[in-house]
Each structure stands twice: as structure tokens, then as C-alpha cells.
Amino acid sequence: MGLVVGVACLMIPRLWLLLASVYRICVEYTPIIYPSEDRLSPVSKRRLSLVGRKTLVLDMDETMITSWLKKSGKKPRNKPRVAHDFKFYLPAYEATIYVYKRPYLDHFLDRVSKWYDLTVFTAGAELYASPILDFLDRGRGILNSRLYRQDCIEMYGTRAKCVLLASPDLCNVLLLDNSSTECSFNAGNAILIKSYEIGSRDEALINLLPFLDALRFMKDVRSVLKHCTRFEFFSTILESVAQ
Numbered sequence: 001m002g003l004v005v006g007v008a009c010l011m012i013p014r015l016w017l018l019l020a021s022v023y024r025i026c027v028e029y030t031p032i033i034y035p036s037e038d039r040l041s042p043v044s045k046r047r048l049s050l051v052g053r054k055t056l057v058l059d060m061d062e063t064m065i066t067s068w069l070k071k072s073g074k075k076p077r078n079k080p081r082v083a084h085d086f087k088f089y090l091p092a093y094e095a096t097i098y099v100y101k102r103p104y105l106d107h108f109l110d111r112v113s114k115w116y117d118l119t120v121f122t123a124g125a126e127l128y129a130s131p132i133l134d135f136l137d138r139g140r141g142i143l144n145s146r147l148y149r150q151d152c153i154e155m156y157g158t159r160a161k162c163v164l165l166a167s168p169d170l171c172n173v174l175l176l177d178n179s180s181t182e183c184s185f186n187a188g189n190a191i192l193i194k195s196y197e198i199g200s201r202d203e204a205l206i207n208l209l210p211f212l213d214a215l216r217f218m219k220d221v222r223s224v225l226k227h228c229t230r231f232e233f234f235s236t237i238l239e240s241v242a243q
């Protein structure tokens, strides 16, 4: 029986795609229940009222989604074998962009948007990123604050983000990003997440929820996050240069 199914899967691409989408639905289902309303004890409520509302700055590519680009007229190479969530044609690139959401992204955005003000900060170009962000937002209005490539700082051929553009108060801003160079100006505010590989079984977003739930109660997020970075040395140099 297993052999027959195996052969059928190899032979019939359509069946393969169907099975892939069934798998996706199973992966999207989340066994971790994080209540949709924020039921807080009076003590927690009081604690929260004593600290500032925080801004969570989210990277897009390889943090929330990973995309794959197909140039028009070219033979596609290495097309991912899982179903995409969204595609659009980008005339400026003469290419079709296929977008793959990281598992649990919708659930993640639902929860964190209750705890934080969200800002998306992507090193991607605006005309590429904005259709994707509109798709991810799904009309909820939670991803309306956006910063793009033109807002990054270029240094030595790489790009870095300065979270001060999203929020002027470093005590109350966090940056979630897969790239340590893009985080390097704000190492003390950064949470590094591993890059999302299309089709991989990935639980990085859902596993971050308890951590992000706790951080919103901090007076200064850096008191915790500075211990989570391997780039303290670099940010110390930057700070001393800035003074």
C-alpha cells in the first residue's frame, strides 16, 4: 500500500501538490493555544500600566515570508515543491514573485499585534515589498507602518536598520530579524530568528510567543535582549563612536 502511494506521488504531480496542501493545512494548525483575548491578572495589568507600550519591528524576507522569483521568458530553476500562498507579477523586475508564508505567521501576527505596535522594516524595495505586506495584512490594518530599503543605512556594501526610525525610545523597541548585519546597529534591541527555508517544518514564530509575551512587561527590553546577542562588541564600538 505504502509503495503504491509512493509511486503514485512520484508519478502524479497534481496529487503531490494536493498532498502538499493537506500537509500545509496540518502544519498551519496550531496545537499551542494562546488565548485570543489578553486575560491578565490585576497584578499583571498594573505592571503593564507602569511600562511604556512597545514597538515590535519586524523584518519581512526570511523572517515572515520567503519569496521565489521567476523571470519571464526564462526557464524556472529550483521551483519550490510546496504550494505558494500568493503570487504577483512585478513589471519592474520582469518577474513573477511567489510568496511562501512562514508557518504560524497569521497566528503570530494576530497575537503580537495585541501586545505591540507593529512596524515592518524591510531591506527590500518598496515596489516589491508593499504588495506582499498588503497580502499579509489581510485588511486588518496591523502592518500599515512600514520602512523600506531607502530607510536602511548602507555601510560597506551591506544594509543595516536603525530602529530609532520606528520608535524614538530604545527602552521600548524590539527588532525581530534573521540577519545579524541588518541588526548590527541595534544589537541590544534585536532578537535573531533563523532564516525561513521554503517548505521546512518551522516553529520559530510560535516558539517566540511566550518570550514576546513576557518582554512587553519590561521597563527596558535591552536589560534582557543585550544578553541574547553575540554582537555586543560591535554595538559597544558604535555607541562609543556615537558619543
Ligand SMILES: *[C@@H]1O[C@H](CO)[C@@H](O)[C@H](O)[C@H]1NC(C)=O
Pocket (backbone or CB within 6 Å): 059, 060, 061, 062, 063, 123, 178, 179, 180, 195
Ligand atoms: C536573511 O534575510 C535576508 C533578506 O531579508 C537575506 O538576504 C539573508 O541572506 C538572510 N540570511 C542571513 C543569515 O542573513
Ligand SMILES: [Mg+2]
Pocket (backbone or CB within 6 Å): 059, 060, 061, 062, 063, 177, 178, 179
Ligand atoms: Mg531578512
